[in-house]
Amino acid sequence: MRVVVQRVKEAFVKVDQKIISSIDKGYLLYIGITSTDNEEIVDKVTQKIKNLRIFEDENEKMNLNLSAVEGSILVVSQFTLYGDTKGNNRPSFINAARPEQAEPLYQLLVNNLKKDFDVKTGVFQAHMEISSINDGPVTIIIEID
Numbered sequence: 001m002r003v004v005v006q007r008v009k010e011a012f013v014k015v016d017q018k019i020i021s022s023i024d025k026g027y028l029l030y031i032g033i034t035s036t037d038n039e040e041i042v043d044k045v046t047q048k049i050k051n052l053r054i055f056e057d058e059n060e061k062m063n064l065n066l067s068a069v070e071g072s073i074l075v076v077s078q079f080t081l082y083g084d085t086k087g088n089n090r091p092s093f094i095n096a097a098r099p100e101q102a103e104p105l106y107q108l109l110v111n112n113l114k115k116d117f118d119v120k121t122g123v124f125q126a127h128m129e130i131s132s133i134n135d136g137p138v139t140i141i142i143e144i145d
Helices: 039-051 099-114
Strands: 002-015 018-023 026-032 053-056 062-065 072-077 118-121 129-143
Touching (some): 002 053, 002 072, 018 072, 018 118, 026 129, 099 118
Parallel strands (some): 026 072, 072 118
Antiparallel strands (some): 002 018, 002 026
16 A cells, blocks of 8 residues: 655645535545555554654654644545656556455545544545645655555
């Protein structure tokens, strides 16, 4: 599983020109799921996101997690995170999980995060427009096999 975590001041998702989800301070998460992912990996990723310390404390050090700053999460599925361009100019998505495998794992991650945070989502498999103001900029990649 690959997760791109962006620390944001705000973010929102549009589908069919309508804003369907938005957050203020928090994380914009792009979630990529591969065919070898399972519930155990989702649990590990959940803990990593929950404990990730990328907000600045009073000394301007990244020591605070999302709970400490009372932030929210916007989760967007993005199979293109498993796009492979080795030897090609057009990406191959052979390593991305099929939707019937990916969607339940995506929903599990969302539900796990909802236990501790205010979580908004995009629409799985929809064409979305995502806007955000990256804070820092801070962008972290989490990858767990």
